[in-house]
Amino acid sequence: MIDSPTTGLILLTLGAIGVTYLWRGMGVLFASRVSSDGAVFQWITCVSYAMLGGLIARMIFLPIGPLAQTPLIFRTMGFIAGLAVFFLLGRRILPAVFMGVATFIMLISYF
Amino acid sequence: MFSEYREVTRLAVKDAIGFPAITLLASMTGFGSLVHESGLPLTMAMAATAGIWGLPGQLTLVEMHVAGASAFFVILAVALANARFLPMVVSFMPLMRSRATRTGWMFLLVQMLSINSWAAGLRRFPQIAPELRQRYYIVFASICMVAGLIGTMVGFVGVGLMPRSIALGLIFMNPLFFAVLLAGVHSRTASVALLVGAPMGMLFHLIAPDLDLLLTGAFGGTLAFWISRRRPESEAAS
Known part of the structure; x- marks a missing residue:
C-alpha cells in the first residue's frame, strides 16, 4: 500500500494528528449543544480511561521498546516507589515521578 | 476579579511557569527519547508533540507503530486514546466564550488545549473577566506548548549523549508519569x-x-x- 517507509511515516503521523484534531473540532461544534454529563460522554470517558490504564500497564509490565531489555522486577519497583511517594507525600506528582525514575535508574545501574 | 489585560497576562505566566511547564518539559523529554530510541526521526517527534498534543496519543502512535501494528489500527487507537478531548473541549469552550469571540478562532485555539490548560482554565476562569479569559488561555497554553516542544527536542537529542541508564529512566518516566497523574484523579x-x-x-x-x-x-x-x-x-x- 505504501511505497517508502518515510512516506508511510509521514502519512501515519498526519493521520494521527488528523484524527486527534477531529475530536477537538467536534468539541467546538458540539460545545453549545451537548451536555458533558450525558451517558454517551460518560461511556467515552470510560473507554479512554480504560485504554490509558491498559496502555500504562502494558508499557510498564510488557514493554515493547528499549525497556524490554530491563528486568521486570526493577520496573515494578520503580513503579511502586513512585506510587508510594505520591500517596505518602500528599499526592504531589513531581517528587513521585522523580523518586520512581530515580529508583529505576539506580536499580539498573548497580545491579 | 482580574479585569486588566496585563494583570491577566501576568497571572497566566505565573501559573504556567512552574509546575505545568516543568511537568511538560520532563514528560516530553521522555517522549523525545522514546522516539529516538525507537529509531524514528526528530521531525516526527516534534510533529506529534505539536499536532497531537496529548502524551497518551503520542505514546500510542510510537508504541503501536514500533510494535508493528498496521497504520489503520495505529490511527484508530490514537483516535480512541484522544477521545477525551471531545468532552474536555465541550466542557471548556463555553466558559471561555464571550460576545466578542468568533467561532472560527475557536477552531484554532482548541488545538492548544491539554490537560494542564484545561485544569488551569477551570480553576482560574471564575476569577477572570469573561472577555479576558481567552487571553489567559492563550498565554498559558502557549507557554505549555513551548515547554513541551523544548522537552521533546531535548529528549530526542539528549538521549544519545546520556548514559544508558539515564536514557532508560527517561523512557520509563512516560508510563510512570501517567500512572501518577491518573492515580490523582x-x-x-x-x-x-x-x-x-x-x-x-x-x-x-x-x-x-x-x-x-x-x-x-x-x-x-x-x-x-x-x-x-x-x-x-x-x-x-x-
Missing part, C-alpha cells in the same frame, strides 16, 4: 475504568497485540461504564 468512574483497563490491556496484548488497546477500550470501558452506572449511589457517598 478523583472521579470514581475514572478510577474504576483505569483499574479495569490495566489488566485487560496486558491480557489483550498477549492475545491480540494488534488490537490490544481497542479491545481494552471497548470491553474495559463498557464494563467500567456498566459498573459505575450500577452503583451511582456510592459515587455520591465517596
Whole structure:
C-alpha cells in the first residue's frame, strides 16, 4: 500500500494528528449543544480511561521498546516507589515521578 | 476579579511557569527519547508533540507503530486514546466564550488545549473577566506548548549523549508519569475504568497485540461504564 517507509511515516503521523484534531473540532461544534454529563460522554470517558490504564500497564509490565531489555522486577519497583511517594507525600506528582525514575535508574545501574 | 489585560497576562505566566511547564518539559523529554530510541526521526517527534498534543496519543502512535501494528489500527487507537478531548473541549469552550469571540478562532485555539490548560482554565476562569479569559488561555497554553516542544527536542537529542541508564529512566518516566497523574484523579468512574483497563490491556496484548488497546477500550470501558452506572449511589457517598 505504501511505497517508502518515510512516506508511510509521514502519512501515519498526519493521520494521527488528523484524527486527534477531529475530536477537538467536534468539541467546538458540539460545545453549545451537548451536555458533558450525558451517558454517551460518560461511556467515552470510560473507554479512554480504560485504554490509558491498559496502555500504562502494558508499557510498564510488557514493554515493547528499549525497556524490554530491563528486568521486570526493577520496573515494578520503580513503579511502586513512585506510587508510594505520591500517596505518602500528599499526592504531589513531581517528587513521585522523580523518586520512581530515580529508583529505576539506580536499580539498573548497580545491579 | 482580574479585569486588566496585563494583570491577566501576568497571572497566566505565573501559573504556567512552574509546575505545568516543568511537568511538560520532563514528560516530553521522555517522549523525545522514546522516539529516538525507537529509531524514528526528530521531525516526527516534534510533529506529534505539536499536532497531537496529548502524551497518551503520542505514546500510542510510537508504541503501536514500533510494535508493528498496521497504520489503520495505529490511527484508530490514537483516535480512541484522544477521545477525551471531545468532552474536555465541550466542557471548556463555553466558559471561555464571550460576545466578542468568533467561532472560527475557536477552531484554532482548541488545538492548544491539554490537560494542564484545561485544569488551569477551570480553576482560574471564575476569577477572570469573561472577555479576558481567552487571553489567559492563550498565554498559558502557549507557554505549555513551548515547554513541551523544548522537552521533546531535548529528549530526542539528549538521549544519545546520556548514559544508558539515564536514557532508560527517561523512557520509563512516560508510563510512570501517567500512572501518577491518573492515580490523582478523583472521579470514581475514572478510577474504576483505569483499574479495569490495566489488566485487560496486558491480557489483550498477549492475545491480540494488534488490537490490544481497542479491545481494552471497548470491553474495559463498557464494563467500567456498566459498573459505575450500577452503583451511582456510592459515587455520591465517596
